[in-house]
Amino acid sequence: MSKKAEKLKEKLFMKKDNCWDLQKDQKDKIFDFAEGYKEALDLGKTERRFIAYSVKQLEDAGFKEISQFDQLNQGDKVYLTMHDKTLIAAVIGEEEPSKGFNIVGSHVDSPRLDLKPNPLMEENDLVYFKTHYYGGIKKYHWLSTALSLHGIIYLEDGEKIEISVGDDPSDPVFTITDLLPHLDKHLSSKKVSEFVNPEKMNLLIGSIPYPDTDVKDRFKLGILNLLHEQYGITEVDFNRAEIEIVPAQMARDVGFDRSMIGAYGQDDRVCAYTSLQALIDTKPSKRTVAILFADKEEIGSDGNTGAKSEIFLYQLNHLHELILGREPKRREIEEF
Template sequence: MTDAADRKKEAEELHKELTFSFKNLWDPENKEEMKAIMDFAEDYKTALDRGKTEREFVDHAVELLEAEGFRVFESDKPLKAGDKVYESVHGKGLVAAVIGTGDPLMGFNLIGAHVDSPRLDLKPNPMYESDDLTLLKTHYYGGIKKYQWAATPLSLHGVVILKNGETVKLNIGEKPEDPVFTITDLLPHLGADQMKKSAAEVIEGEELNVLVGSIPFPGGEEIKERFKLGVLKLLFDHHKITERDLVTAEIEIVPASLARDVGFDRSMIGGYGQDDRVCAYTALKALIDVETPLTRTGMVVLYDKEETGSGGITGARSQLFPSIQRRMVKSILGREPSAI
């Protein structure tokens, strides 16, 4: 064997021993495995469609957990190995656990993910009329490419607390029969100056105003703010919402599109909010699929506010999440833990 052949053989052996490469997961072992992958993807797409906001995703997660025998965690009730519990954090975060057989002070098997995604939020006093149109003022949440949000169908999701204390949940623009909303843009032949701008400046933040109506309230031009009044009348007739209610409402604007398969082979998924709901959903499913308790307690923690620095009472910096974990340890031990 020549020196060159020896060196080649040595290099091949070293490469095999020292390097690492990921297996292409599109090489399933059998048809049953491929079917399982595709079935999982269908459920994942459903989760994306039903959970377009952090509140909606947590609601869907609770439905999945309860369907698999999880119950609300109650601090005054003991926990034992195999118990499945969860606690919602103000409807925008979640802690779920399958209690293990070992000492909880030795740690948990924990997976964390966030369920908020970049979007547009309505400002506190959002509605105004201009040029015989009714619009809603927004500010962007998280990192977005602003030009991607213009001239595309948008839906409106959120929670409104009425004056009488009633909670109204809004989800408009997702059903085929629903109206959608949009942010206007210039036609190509009118946008010569606009096209000279950088991508960050093509659409400015203050231009992200959502078009929601153009039919005035009947009565002629002497009616004050008649275009705005026309939309407010519809909001009140259908949802009992007044303009004052919008001041404290939590309303989010997201793309009005369903998650879809991408490619002739349907090997990819296109859909809004996959950062980071792809991790949140898979972590949740992994916990649900635990049939025999592990030694360590398995736990999934879903956070809010990651896109804006993880602050607030529902973000990862909040003390609410470790507080829930501490209370769970207390319920397992039957006493206040001395250290955690």
């Protein structure tokens, strides 16, 4: 290559510096920051759990829930959640809302499996939960791997029960069974997309029957009896449940140099976590700065917690109102 071409290339091409070409103290800061990120991935494997983690981080940093304010002034740190699945947090600036906010948006849901409304089934002396997939999963990834359960169940009397089983080292885990290699040759001619029937992605949850040998469905009864003893759950309560199935593995460093992170749910929690930490470190400025965490991105951002929902505009308008100390005029809303 001629010197002229080299100079032209240097002038016109975008420079892509390697992120590891840094001073040692900068590398140390990166690794320290990554430890907090891994903890967030472990504690926030579902949108509910990530929002709960974020709220704790915000409150520890001095943020307060919006209901504690009658008026918002410069420097105030505020947050609000919707249905425990979305979040808006802000550091209030000097300028009026009509000048605009600086907002960073992320989604906190990830592809997973959900329980069907009536999930319990007994088959071949084993007990399963029937599932359906949420978002774009590669179905074969979910076979013969350790899985955990997280979610909520409302009992008949309205009591809310939180379920979280499989992440603690002392917990049991769950799995979706697969055939041994020498028994699945009939599947080799199928496309990868057809290899796993989603209707048969049933979660194995137990195999010990109720001790009465004369009772029907005694394997299912054995598991239900166990769930009732531990949580007070009956089968009909699953109609009022929202339980998600995710990988049970914890975040781990990848590579001899530990330069990468292997973990579930990094899309888009990598953006959520970094924007959360950035907001916590933010000093009051002229413009109000905010973060917005949405749900349902993996299935089109629909629903009352998805980014398409009017609830976000409603809540931002509520912020607008508290900053002004009055209901904003139509023009101010349009400019905002």
